[in-house]
Structures are given as structure tokens and as C-alpha cells.
Amino acid sequence: MSVAILRQGDYLIASIQVDLSDSQVLELRDDLSERIGRARARGLIIDVAALDVIDSFVARSLGSIAITARLRGAETVITGIEPDVAIAMVQFDLDLAPLRTALDLDEALSLLDRLTQGVGEDGA
């Protein structure tokens, strides 16, 4: 397990601390998907603040994690993207629209609160 996944209320928080290999990224995706179901999580926060580089594979994988998580019932927020990383990411020819982002963990939590409340309202 290269990424610790913490649970906070209805949310899961995955904090990536080291550069991940492609297979580790895929492993993380499967892991998160499985944990969301098990924990019945409604939100997922992925903190990438420790990463100096996000390559196109990781960027694409973050998008697919977000989509997978939504299918499993959780909204995903990416947090802690550094300026240089952001500049590099927008140069990939990728559709980053599925990625919801927040400045830091605080923001991510309040964004998730807003998102999941909306879902709850619709469901009610």
C-alpha cells in the first residue's frame, strides 16, 4: 500500500506523498473504489500537494478515479495542485473537466459538504 487512505466522517482522504508508478496509480484506483463501497463514503479527497510532477498518465487516472468514484456513489475533489503542476497539466491534451479541485483540505471538505448536500436534497 503506497498511499494511506484515511476516513473522516462520510469522506475518504487519500494523501499521495510520493511519486507513484503507473501500476501503483492503478492499484490506488482499485483500492479507492473498493474502500468507497466498504465505507459507504459519499466523498473522496485526493491530496496531491506533495507531488512536484503530475504526468499525463496520472492526470488521466485522477479523472478516471473521479468517474469511478461517482459511479460508486462518492464525489471526488482533488486538492493541493501546485502552480507549476497546474501549468504542466493544462498543456496535456486532456479533458480535465471531470476533475473537481480545491485549494486545500479545508476547501475540499466544505466543497464536498456542498456537493453531497445537493445530492441528498435531490434524493429526498
Place this chain on the structure above:
Amino acid sequence: MNQENQSNEDPSRQMPEVDRSLLHELVAYLRDNRTELREEWVARITQAQLLEVMTPEEIFSEVTAVYDNYVDALETGSIETLQAYARDLSERIIPRGVETHEVLGIVLLLRDVLARALFVEYQRDADLLNRILDAYEPAANRIAVTVSVSFVEERERVIREQQEAIRELSTPVLQVRDRLLILPIIGVLDSARARQLTEQLLGAIQANRAKVVVIDITGVATIDLTVANHLVQTVEAARLMGASAIITGLSSKIAQTLVDLGVDLSMMRTVGDLQGGLEEAERLIGHRPAAKGSRPDAAAT
């Protein structure tokens, strides 16, 4: 020195065994006639209406220094001293508005004056004159190139510095209130500036924990495809960092251009003017729940 000259020049025109002594003679002649040749040069400069921003005394003292450096360079074959002097001179005269054509003209005038003097001095012996000119011309051309290039390089350095200064001055990122930044862009937006602007903006977003940035481009007259795409990327990069960007002040011309260019604007949030942009920004910030778990609507009121 001869070797150095030879390496740059056509060897068939060089006569190495006589070159050195000829150059010595040449240099001695130029030293002996320093006063007249210098005056002749100044007269030609004045006549050609070059360096009009300088006083005659200034011209004369600069001319003296250049002349001496010139003769030294001819003698030693080393252009470093002359190069350093030329750079220093350029540094002094560029702020006063001396143009490139003036510097080129002056250097060429000196070359003409000296060549003419040599011609007069040695015309009785055509063969000797030929060889003197053979020795003189390559060295003189090299010196002319050195001085001109030094001037142009100095000029370019000044321009680069000014561009840098203008760029830094022209893209301030202002914090208007907590978590709200304004980035007014005025003037020509080229890709170098657009890139610098993106870096500044993203850095400021991180430093100020900005939630919303208003990018006002009222002061931008035109935009091209590269810059437009860069702007879109900037907005997207800001979003990745967790901040929303609002573009305000798109002139109708720029709006038209963006549409014609087919720039994908679906990710761009635009508002007509800066006032509207600020109102929109306040609304976005207000939407943030005041306390965890509170309703968004409640927070907005």
C-alpha cells in the same frame, strides 16, 4: 596577430612574411599623423551630420579615444580593449539617442579617412600601396564589425532590460479583499507576457489562498490564437488549483476574434465589465458556506 588575421581572411590575399613589418609601418604612420587624421575624421562626422546630439568637444574626445584604441587594435591584433571601450561608449551614448546608423557611419568614415590617407601617402609606389591595403583592410574591417556589433549588442541588452522592467510593472496581481484577486492586463499581450502572467497569477492564488480571480482585459486591444489559448489554459490552471477565474472587459473586437478563431470558451466565465466581475466574484465567494454543514443558500444571504 598575423596568424589570427590569417585564420579569418582569405590566405591568398595575405603576405605573411611582409605583413608584420607593413602593419608596423602603417601603425607608425597613423601615430605620426594622429592629429590631422583625427581632425579630418571629426570634420567628416560633422559634415555627415552624425552624432548631432553630442557637443563638438564630446565628439572630439570620444573620437580621440576611439582613434587610439583603433590604432592599438591594428598594432596588436587584439580587439578586446577596443571591444570593451566600444561597449562602454555604447552604454553612454545609447541613452542620449544615438542611432545604429550613426555608429556604423562613423566607423566606416574612419575606415575611409585612413584608407584615403594611406592612398595619398603611398600612391607613388602602387605595389607597396597594394600590400599596405592588403594588410590594412582585413584588420580595419574586423575592427569596424567589432565596434558595430558591440553597439548593437549593447542596444539589444538595454531593450531586453526595458522589456523585462515593463513586463514586471505591467502585470500586478492585486488582492481586493479576502480570497479575491484582481489581475488587470493592460497593453499588448504576447505569449512571453501571457506565460509570465500565468505564473504570477498561480503563485498569487497559492500565496493568498484566493478563491476567485478576476482577470480584466479592458486594456488589451487585440489578441491572437496563441494568446487566447494561453488565456484559456490560465483559467483552467487556476481552476485546478481550486480558484475560479472570471474574465471581464472583453471588447467586442476581441470577442469577435475569439469566436472567429474557434477558441473553446466553454470553460471561461466572462462578465462584461470589471464592476460586474467583482459582483459575480462576491457572489461566488458568498456561496461558500460560512460554517461547515450550513446550506449554500443560507450562506449567500
